[in-house]
Amino acid sequence: MGWFGKRGSSRPVEEPPSRDAVPVSAPAKPAPKPHDPLREQVESAGLPPEILDAARGECDRLESVDPASPEYAISLNFLEVILSLPWNNVTRDNLDINRAEQVLGARHHGLRKVKDRVLEFLAVKSLCARRNPRILLVDDELIARENLTIVFEADGFEVEAVGNGLEAVAAMEREPANIVVSDLKMEGMDGMELLQVLRKRWPDTKVIMITGYATVKTAVDAMRQGADQYLGKPVNLTKLRSLVAELWEQSLRAQHLRGFVLCFTGPPGMGKTSIGRAIAEALGRKFMRLSLAGLRDEAELRGHRRTYVGAMPGRIIQGIRKAGTRNPVIMLDEVDKAVQDFQGDATAVLLEMLDAEQNHAFVDHYLGLPFDLSNVLFICTANGVERLPAPLRDRLEVIEFPSYTPAEKRSIATQYLIPDLLRQHGLDDRLVSVPEETAGALIAGYTREAGLRGLRQQVASLCRKLAKLVLAEDLGAVTVDVPMLHELLGAPPFASTPAQTRPKVGLATSLVWTDNGGEIIFVEAARMQGSKQLILTGSLGEVLRESAQTALSYCRSHADLFGIDPDFYAVSDIHVHIPAGAVPKEGPSAGVAITIALLSLLTGRPVRQDVASTGELSLLGEVLSVGGVREKLMAARAAGITVVVLPKGCEGMVRSVEDEVLEGLDIRFVSTMEEAAGVALCDAATPDRSA
Structure with a gap:
């Protein structure tokens, strides 16, 4: 059967009507009113059929409403919003992967894995588009x-x-x-x-x-x-x-568009927002950032119904209206800080916005009409995804931003931050030079963070003081050495905790993860005459207290294995303390170190102070894997630790860590507490051995 009429068919082929022919039964369309520019804009705007019908109906309603009434202004504003939205405007993507790599490399130093994941995302879009x-x-x-x-x-x-x-x-x-x-x-x-x-x-x-x-x-x-x-x-x-x-x-x-939405997570100051901006630049799209911190009402995103006085579209539609294109890059910043309480969950509206199966017909309360968000590239940022509701977390592909290494911080400071901030403060490299050694002292002594926000603040403070010094004393070229740095910024507020110098009984070193990156902590154990009490001090959280109880139970149940008096607890009190008592501590990572400290105390064998451990202990003596391995290894290097005891389950994590972080570290993977004790405890007869 032909698509333009079957030859020889009894059904006649329809002839096109002549230009002068007018159907008798069809009434002529009413001509638009003269001097009606709003209706003419509606007809010529190229609106989708459903939107065009709604706009025509609003125009008809507008003609029957008194211009002095409030309803007239509401209808007029509604039509203006419809006409200002980019229903058909789309920015053409630039999917040149080489150019995208150059843009990301020029904007950020390091973050190799993050950049690779972003380039993979763009490569998939490029192949689909070709x-x-x-x-x-x-x-x-x-x-x-x-x-x-x-x-x-x-x-x-x-x-x-x-x-x-x-x-x-x-x-x-x-x-x-x-x-x-x-x-x-x-x-x-x-x-x-x-x-x-x-x-x-x-x-x-x-x-x-x-x-x-x-x-x-x-x-x-x-x-x-x-x-x-x-x-x-x-x-x-x-x-x-x-x-x-x-x-x-x-x-x-x-x-x-069936894939997950990217979600950048990591500590503050890691460059999550600027990476999103670089993605928009690489694609050639408009960029829009929405901060969701403190968001309480979903109407902020979805808009208010027109029945309310002063109603307006939500921030999503407003942003697209301002961008002038229906495929911008929208960064939803601080998603984890949106308020979730008994009055409601403001993140619930994100379920529809970010779901590729639903967002092609997103309905803003003010418009009451579907708007296609499927072409929008949404990127979320969060300091941690733990607070996000599970249904929302399932729609996100989480990309973790790792901490910067000290070497990366020095490179960023000397190549980007310091030159940029010197220019912003009226200085340049002809007047002021900051050697790499000084930048390293600034990073180590005046900042304690995983990102760069605090470093930027300290460099800005140094630039202000240098500007005043250069102007007041009419100095020539100034080279800021370490003594001058201390003179300008004062005594360093932070000092790295060094490892102990000689083996000690009842003192073990643990590696832990904090919001500022990895750190080492010391676990002290003491025994005294008493009546079966386990005393825990040092602002320990509930999980850490349970780790100490597990460690003591393990020592008691395996007393024969380590040559401990089985009745040691009958007439003793055990005190476990972790210094820096003003700082709250929580997590299972210190379980192995607490056990090593207790075994050292009860056997009299000193603990090697060049050894640090991390891992959770089970009651049967199995060493379980923990997270934050990269940051912990960085802390071990900074403290002068040479041997690190890690759970066997962390072996895969270590393989993905950069060689720069692993340099100089002897990593021992263990599966049981007996193996960990064999590495960390000295022979009682030779307490000063180093191997």
Whole structure:
């Protein structure tokens, strides 16, 4: 059956009406009122059909409302919002991976894994965009196939045309098509039979059915069988091309917007926001940042209904309106700090916004009309994802920002931060120079953080003092050495905790993770005459207290293994203390170190002070894996530790750590407490051995 009318058919081919012909039964359209520029804007704005109908209805309502009434202003504002939204404006993506890599490298030093993940994300989009859409035309009339092939090839489709359903199935087996346009009546296998096969074997393929015997029944049957669209003959080419373009856009959305939304997580000052800005720059898209910190009301994002006085669209629609394009990069900053309390959860609206299955028809309360957010690239940032609701967390692909190493901080300070801040304070490298040694002293003594925010503040403080000094004393070129740094900024407020110099009984070193990165802590154990009391001090949290109780139970239950008097606890009190009592401490990472301190105390064997450990202890003596390994290893290097005891389960984490962090460390992987004690405890006869 041909798509433009069947030759020899009893059904006459419709002739196009003459230009002068006027239908008798159809009333003429009312001409638009003269001097009605608002309605003219609505008609010429190219709005989608559903939006255009709503705007026309609002124009009709506006004509019947007194201009002095409040409803007139509400309707007028509503129309202005509709007309100002970028319903059809899309920024073309620049998917040059090499350029994106250059942009990310120029904006950020380090963060290799984060950059690689972002480039992988862009590479997938690039490959999906390069693929030509494939369309399969199925009709038993050669002239119809040839004509439609010319039309769709001109539209950029890769076209294959076949004569019946059997040939169509064979073509799909060779290479599946994105869209199938099929006639209904054909020899061999008709369109309905072909539709059933397509829905069973290729469910994601879009199907348009066309027939010259268009009735309500055939249309209903075709849609029930799974057709996406249904057209009668003679075919309106403009409508057919529009339907194919719409189905291809839906297919694209299903292909490469089905993934997770990126969520950058890490300590403050790591560059999460600026990485998002660099992604927008690399893609050539507009960038918009929304801070969700302290957000209480979902209406802030979804908008207020027009029944309220002063109603307005939500921040998402406002941002898209300001960007002027419907595919910007929107960064939802501080997602974990949105308020969740008994009055409601402001993050609940994000479930619809970020879900690729729903956000193509996002409804703002003010508009009351669907707006397609599927082309928006959403990026979330958070200091930690633990506070996020589980349904929201499932929609996010979390990318962790690791702490900067001291070497990376020195490079960033000398190459970026210091030159930039000198310029901002009216100085340059001809007046002031800050050697790398001074930058290292500034980082080690005046900052304690995983990121760079505090470092930037200290460098800015140094620049202000240098500006005053240069201006007041009319100095020439100034080189800031370490003594001058201390003179300008005062005594360093922070000092790294060094490892102990000689083995001691009852003193073990543990590696822990904090918000500021890795640190070492000392675990002290003492025994005194008493009555079976375990005393825990040092602002220990509940988990850490349980680790100490587990360690003591392990020592008592394995007394024979280590040569400990089985009745040692009957007439003794055990005191475990972790110094820096004003600082709260929590977590399971010190379980192994507490046990080592207790074993040293009870056996009299000193603990090697060049050894530090981390790991959770089970009651049966198994050493369980913990997190934050990279930061802990950095802390061990900074403190002068040479041997690190890690759980066997952390071996994979260590393989992904940079060589710079591992340099000079002897890492011992253990599975049991007995193995850990064998590394950390000295022989009582030779307490000063170093191996």
